[in-house]
Amino acid sequence: MLLLALLAVPFVAALVSVLARTRRAMETANLAGFGVTFALALMVVSAVLARGPVSVWGGFLYADSLSALVCLLTASVALLCAVYAVGYVREDERSGLFEDAAAGLWQFRKYYSLTPLFVCAMLLVALANNLGVMWVAIEGTTLTSVFLVMFYGKVTSLEAAWKYAIIGGVGLSMALFGTLLAYYSAHRLAGSDTLAGLNWSVLAAHAAELDRTTMRLAFILVLVGYGTKAGLAPMHTWKPDAYSEAPVPAAALLSSALLNCALYGLIRFYILASRCLGAEFPGALLVLLGVLSMGIATPFILLQRNLRRLLAYSSIDQAGIMAIALGLGSKLGALALMLHMTFHSVTKPLLFLCAGNVHQHFKTDLFGKIKGGVLRTMPLTGGVFLMATLAVLGMPPFSMFQSEFLLVRAALGGGHYLATALFVLFGAGIFGGAMFHVGGLVLGAGDGQPAVALRPWRDLSMLALAGVLVMLAFWLPAPLLELIRGAARVITGD
Amino acid sequence: MDFLQNPEFGDRVVTLMAAFVLVLQIAMVGQRSLVMNIRVFAAQSFLLASIAAAIAWYNHAPHIYFAAGMTVIVKAFAVPYLLERLVDRIEIRHEIEPIVNVPVSIVISGGLTLVAYLVGASFYHPEAEPRSLGHNTLAVAISLFLIGFFMMVNRRKALTQVLALLCLENGVFLAAICLTYGMPLIVELGVFFDVLVGVMVLGILVYRIRETFESMDVSKLRRLRG
């Protein structure tokens, strides 16, 4: 029942927002909806920690530690983004981005009804046991977020939305083919004709008996398909466009929660493939794509001129890191992956929230036009931005240092010397590029604009998330660590 | 009418319809008129539904009838109707201008069919297990998929790319029908729902692109770089 409620709440919030007549009602529906969702996600986590995997409707919805972790991350990011969005979209209206009151209300309705739907689809990705339903949900995330990318209706937003929809559509049709082949690989098993035949829990239990050739092709297709959604190179081209055109809170959701969901789909198939074919084959492909993603992100970060595109390339880089961690196939690698996913889901939205503040104040994303001085104009945002940038680049004491350190240890332990060397090399390049740009932006001279007052919705949600980031650096709550360990155990299968 | 019960006849009919599906796919590559392209797509979807119905009949698997019915409703009627309305609404020129000219495109499609045959043969071994109805159409399914990809990169107009995406989907559907005799019902339902919503979403996008750029040429979408 808990799982059903978790899906139903954001859906109801979306319905209320569609029917609501005032902006305030929509905001309330969203905040309340995401608040309840977050609480429910916490309850799911505690249930999973207490009793092991939870399922409902004869295994139709299924939550083990991995699903619970992804749900928790999605729900918490969604809640913070919802708080931030209140201030963000109001500021858009105040600065005259919407033509008139009616158009403004339509924009509010669009944002506040599509976002909960988007979140609902992402939660379904994590909770669906049936791999086919999971595919439907991932396609659902595309369909619900296309209009968020197109939110401002500018020429560039159209272009970004088009690329997002078409590249995503092609990728996902490959993933569907892969899902189908996974289903076919089980056709010799008894009872594969029933609904449960595509259930992950059933397939995973019989993974060793699946048809190997079919599984190999299935994994390749799914890797390309969900890899497109996760923004792994060379299928990453939609990502910078979509991230830089969507409203910032939506971009924050895309960059963390959606990335998690796509990786989650990949992880589920990786588990099947590694149990069927051994960890060698899927692992090698993942490490290859991961290193390639990092390598492609590096020059674009070094030469970037646009703040939000910089964050998008950082996201591609992070997706690459997580793919490498998954591909290592060791227990340490899986632990590093889950830790990294958790920490990234705190850090990347924070970066976007800061970027949103900068964007709304300076009305541009271009480094060349902002000319630095963020720390002076917006001391809070500037400080947090610098801190979050250091965190995402894996600087101690922030927790992404721990996960990346674990990753390097796991890689060296597994004998992936070349991948480790490239990882360090690209990591150094990205560090240099991102620090140069963000450092210049935050600490640069600027043109002496006066400091702005505190803006409660946006600044407080940002500060709250920054607080979480600092907290995680020094103290990982025991239940969260237990959940992460549980999720890593799901991957390695013991 | 006892030949209707004859599995050999069923095999022939399914194979024949699969061949026509492939012919229609190549016709789509060769066809220059946009409206005709949409209609060919509708015909192809209709044939796919017939294949599904034939397999349902010969395997006594009533749940596939549902997939066949949904295909007819969604892909043979609803989607082509929406697309044709869109073509009327945006008053575009009705000619498709592929990047590679038509004869070369057809030759490339033929080559892709060959690749599909090789891929299909690599993991489907008819000798290894008893011959089951429709499995030999796997090569057609894969070639629909590959030709759909080719159409995607070979066309500049937004609407034709949507059509190519739908062809990819048709390839997956044929594979689903012939390999696993359909997917679980709830998944089918979800996939059809996604296809329908997807076409609407893409249709709105195409409409907005047309309004904003005065053209559907997606190669004009080149402002976002780096």
Next chain:
Amino acid sequence: MMAALFKVMAQLVLLLLLAPLVSGFIKTAKARLQMRRGPGVLQPYRDLHKLLRKGMVIPNTASWLFSATPYVVFLATLLAGLMVPMVAADTPVGLVGGVLAVVYLLGLGRFFLALGGLDAGSSFGGLGSSREMTIAALAEPTLMLAVFTVAIGAGSTNLSQMVAAAIGEQWRFLAPSQVLAFAALFLVLIAETGRIPVDNPATHLELTMIHEAMILEYSGPYLALIEWAASIKQLLLMALLINVFWPFGLPAGWSAGGVAAGAGWLAVKLAVLSAGVVLVETTNAKLRLFRVPELMAVAFTLGALALASTFLF
């Protein structure tokens, strides 16, 4: 020896007598479908009879080629006709190469016809020859592809064996390779017999005519021979289509009962196929000349697909 001679004689008579009837049938059916009365099915016989009695006008620029052409065309077509199964799977003449010999005999006829058209020295003849060869350049490979497809299925290029293989397997005509090859051959039939989307057999309009332009200078008995050969070629192609793709009811050998049944089936199937041709002719408009190669390209693609699908399924 006697039996073989009998078979040759029987098929010769059948070809010579049946061919004009098929032309007449198509012409009348077309007229009826277009709500006209039409000339009657026997009109081609009357035309031939009249032409054979008339004198001839031979252009004074013409060489011996001009007079040799009608005989070469007529004999080549007739010989090809003897190699095609009509009322029994067993053919009276089985030259080396089987169906390939048929294709090349038809090609020989066309070659001479084009030469004859050029030899007359009028501009129309040259025009017709050039157009005919343009279309043939595309129609002939298609014919070959379709024939190869069937031959691969049967494991032989011998027409008797091809037909026997087709009889042997119950649902063979539903195989994709067969259906696609049939479609390709049907388009070739339309093109080779100068029917409407490609050529209009009923007019002498200089802008569009192809076959008629080529034989414009012929008259009298020569014209009769050429027209007769054209109708035999049409019958031959139709019989090829019918017996290779829908061979039911066709006896294997030349027993009296079998041949009678075979002749009955042949009549029925010819009527059906002619109806198809008539339908195509009435429902389509003639293509502009430079669009004709596109139609032939479609036929060629169908033939190639047919060949591919023998391996695909």
